[in-house]
Amino acid sequence: MLNRRILRIKAFKAIYSFTENQSASLKELEAQLDRSLESTRDLYLFLLSCIQPLTEEAINRIEAARGKFNPTEEELHPNMKFTTNLIAPLLGSDPDLQKLLQKKKLSWDQYDVLLRHLYESIRSKDYFAEYLSNGNPNTLKEDAELWVKIFENEFEDNADLESILEDLSIWWNDDLAYALSWCCRTMDQLAKGKTWNLPPLFMSDLDKSGSKDSDKAFVVKLLRTAVNGFDRYISEIAAITPKWDRSRICVTDLALIVCGMAEAEAFDNIAPRVTINEYVEISKFYSTPESRAFVNGILDKLINK
Numbered sequence: 001m002l003n004r005r006i007l008r009i010k011a012f013k014a015i016y017s018f019t020e021n022q023s024a025s026l027k028e029l030e031a032q033l034d035r036s037l038e039s040t041r042d043l044y045l046f047l048l049s050c051i052q053p054l055t056e057e058a059i060n061r062i063e064a065a066r067g068k069f070n071p072t073e074e075e076l077h078p079n080m081k082f083t084t085n086l087i088a089p090l091l092g093s094d095p096d097l098q099k100l101l102q103k104k105k106l107s108w109d110q111y112d113v114l115l116r117h118l119y120e121s122i123r124s125k126d127y128f129a130e131y132l133s134n135g136n137p138n139t140l141k142e143d144a145e146l147w148v149k150i151f152e153n154e155f156e157d158n159a160d161l162e163s164i165l166e167d168l169s170i171w172w173n174d175d176l177a178y179a180l181s182w183c184c185r186t187m188d189q190l191a192k193g194k195t196w197n198l199p200p201l202f203m204s205d206l207d208k209s210g211s212k213d214s215d216k217a218f219v220v221k222l223l224r225t226a227v228n229g230f231d232r233y234i235s236e237i238a239a240i241t242p243k244w245d246r247s248r249i250c251v252t253d254l255a256l257i258v259c260g261m262a263e264a265e266a267f268d269n270i271a272p273r274v275t276i277n278e279y280v281e282i283s284k285f286y287s288t289p290e291s292r293a294f295v296n297g298i299l300d301k302l303i304n305k
Contacts, residue, residue: 001041001199006178007219008259008278010036012286015226016255026227033223039171041201043179046106046168047155048091048186050115051147053108055088057119079132085143087190094196114160121154144191148184155180218267226262233261240301252287256295257302264303272303 002010014033018024062083065075091097101107108115122128127149134142155161156177165172172179182199190196200206202215226233237257241249260279264272276299283291 001044001182001201001203002037002215003203004215004218005278005281006040006175007037007202007215008222008263009174009282009286011219011222011226012255012259012279012282014223015230015259016252018227018230019251019255019258022230026224029223029227030220033219036171037201037219039169040175040179041199042104042106043165043169043172043175044182044199045097045101045104047151047179047183048097049101049106050108050118052088052092053115054119054122054150055083055085057112057115059083061119081132081134081138082128082146084138085146086138086140087143087147087187090140090190091196096198097196100198111164114164117160118154118158122150125149125153127153140193141191144187148187151180151183151187221266222259222263225266226258229262229265230258233258236261236302237298240298250288250291253283253291253295256283256287256291257298260295260299261302264299276300276303 010033013036014029017032018029062075062078062080065071065078068075127146131142131146136142162173162176165176186196186199204213204215234254237249237254256279260275263270263275263278267275276296279299280292280296283295287295
């Protein structure tokens with residue numbers, strides 16, 4: 001599930017934490033890394049589990065409208081296509097998924113307000129109107145395509161959801177886009193008639209040939225190399241930085257540079273330019289506008305040296 005870019009980000013965050021608090025032990029940082037890695041898959045599960053409660057929200061709305069004192073013709077004879085989508089019962093009855101959600105205590109029960117807002121937003125969209133206008137019986141393909149559009153359009157940049165995710169996990173907001181992409185990937189698989197399976201935690205686990213290096217080994221070695229060589233890397237940065245003053249360098253940039261140096265040292269099979277480009281890209285999302293050039297320049301000098 002987790003690709004190398006995500007793994008680098010996870011390692012960078014652990015080193016950022018270490019840069020701020022060097023009293024943390026390697027064992028503590030590795031435990032933090034493990035929790036961070038698993039949290040992305042937990043977020044995927046949480047988002048995927050919204051399908052059934054969102055469908056139930058639609059059913060409750062329709063029943064409430066029918067029970068009004070003087071319902072309209074449309075309320076008496078509503079379009080039931082969404083409420084009978086095939087994805088909700090398929091996942092809702094999957095024993096492995098439901099057992100996992102129960103074990104991890106992942107539930108939308110207390111987020112009824114967010115579910116109402118999500119459903120209101122979905123109802124207002126053209127893609128949903130187009131879906132309802134198709135009078136043909138539900139198909140897995142059509143219903144899965146609808147949920148892909150819902151995941152793509154309704155969850156990102158949602159302030160209410162972001163607030164909930166922040167309360168549930170310190171890692172979830174940053175992982176939202178990636179977890180949503182896996183929800184969409186799951187919909188594509190269900191549309192083809194495949195059953196749901198828990199994605200392996202690492203992308204290398206999908207390679208059955210065994211030709212790919214373990215992603216878990218990669219991220220653990222990256223973290224260990226960065227921690228064990230931290231003081232040496234800082235000294236090397238200071239040596240090529242005019243008027244070095246560690247307090248004036250952004251902590252985020254420092255952590256990114258240390259990670260880049262550690263990766264170059266630990267993995268000589270990865271091209272230096274690939275390593276540099278990866279941490280420059282990460283700097284665009286986690287650091288200042290000037291960081292891109294700074295991180296690129298420092299890593300280029302140190303890695304090539």
